[in-house]
Amino acid sequence: IIKLTDEAKLFAQSRYPFPPFIIRFPTPYIHEQKIVEELCKYLKENKQLALELSGYRKASAKCSSNECDLLLFVKNSYSFSILYDEKNWPQSILGLTYTRPSTPSIPPQLSLIIKNVSLSIDFADFTNEIKASYPNVRNVIRMKHKNQLNIKLVKLEFSEPGQRDEILNRGKIFVHFLTYDVEGYLAPARVLICSKCMGLGHFRKQCKQTQDTCKKCGQTYDDVNNHTS
Template sequence: MKFVDNNISLEEVKGGLNEQYSSLYTIENMVGTMNEKARHIRFDMRSSDEYEAILNKGKFLLVGRIFDVDEFLPSPKLLICSRCNYPGHMKKNCNSQIDICRRCGDDRNNGVNHQECIVYCIHCGQDHEMTSFRCSYVMGFRDELLKKLKSDSRQLPPDVQLFLPLKYRDQGLKTLRSNLKQSMPDERIQQHQVFNQNDPNMWPLLNSNSNSSQTFHQIQSFSIANEIKALQSEFEKIKSGNMTEVLKLKQDHAKQVQATTQHIQLFNLQNKIQTEAITDIYTTVCEVMPPIIQTMQLFHRVLEKQNTNVHVDEHERQDNNQILAETLITINTLSDRLQLANDHHQKLETPMTKHSELLIQDMSYLDQG
């Protein structure tokens, strides 16, 4: 995927691919392609069908933008044996009887520390490792391999863009596709001839050019139509997904509103019961306490009058005085508690009324929503 903005994270790209394809294997930023604005992203697919489908579309829609998608063909690597350090075969096919050190060319198992041995290439006699691309022997093998590949169109088709070294490209062009275009004759130049304008028989027939032009425009129109159709399908898929998400959000919102309404109704009922209970208790207290206070005051006066009688002995008078003192304390305590109940009820009356009004207002808002 080419020129993906740096502000689009790798996880966002991975998520977009997983939404449309099920066989994503690996995904990574391509080293060496990043700049201040964008970079290329390489991803591999397990399914050959999805792999071909992506390449046929050539485009990928991500976060409202369209990015080009091309096949990634890595540069050809030179096969070098890790046993004898000669190119052209692998270790399992090697005929060498010993493991050769790529630094000095001696046996790696001869007891010498081959991390500090003298660097000497036995291929060309220079001071570099045997597997280095500075070696004339390795470069010569590479030259012959590339020439052999370029000579056989079945192994290296001319219209395939490979990352060949610059000096192996024909005329120093960037891609073999450019060579193919330049090697093809220009039909317009070949068809250009000089005709006598006064001789109508000398004018060429235009059927071939007309057909070619018509065919080209048909192919171009068909390609554009297919691309528009693919984008339209992609848009409809995204639209359908968004509609499903919106519907789900609406359902969740309706459930949440219903649950909130039920909670407010329960809370309102609880508040109403508590208010009624407080009112009933206050009413009971206000109805019961005054008669009790009055009765005790009357008892206090009667006992006080009796205590002034001369026929009451001293011991009885002392008992009466003690009862009078306790009665007076009880009367004062009951009067204070009655006054305290009145004060608390006046303080609670306004907040309780306001609370009930707010609960009713919240329920009306939920019903309107």
């Protein structure tokens, strides 16, 4: 059995950025930096919460002509939990009203997997027991394999990191007088592969290689379709 190192787990859980929080304003004219500064100030002074952002940007692709969106990218799971809690948002920012058109999905950094959960249990009862015992669990999801059949893994999604980290550090969770092993949830890998050179991290149109690389033999050719591998 191959045991994953802590470094490998950390990479797998953090290779994707956190999904953004979207704020929609009823005007196309906003000052992004001032809005972000005001939101951070509000949270610090009124909620005693330190929000950390890795970035933000304005967008208008999904807005009408008299609207704009501001996308906020959080730096860590603690900051994600701050913005995920509806009670932490102010009614307005810099005097501007706003809406939040969607709620981001809970990321792998706030999830874990329960192992060896019988397929014959009453799953609704199992879910209710978990949520009663662990109030920060937002979703309980029976995992499926590629043919969409249930498997013995259950994913828990948390609204904040504290309870999730406590369970992971213990390595076990207790449900209905039974003890289950738990582990971190590793999101499925999505790797960008160039169809020209078979290299990682860029598209074909960005490739600097002049010839095509055959994905079977690994050699380069002027016409990759006309050779015998």
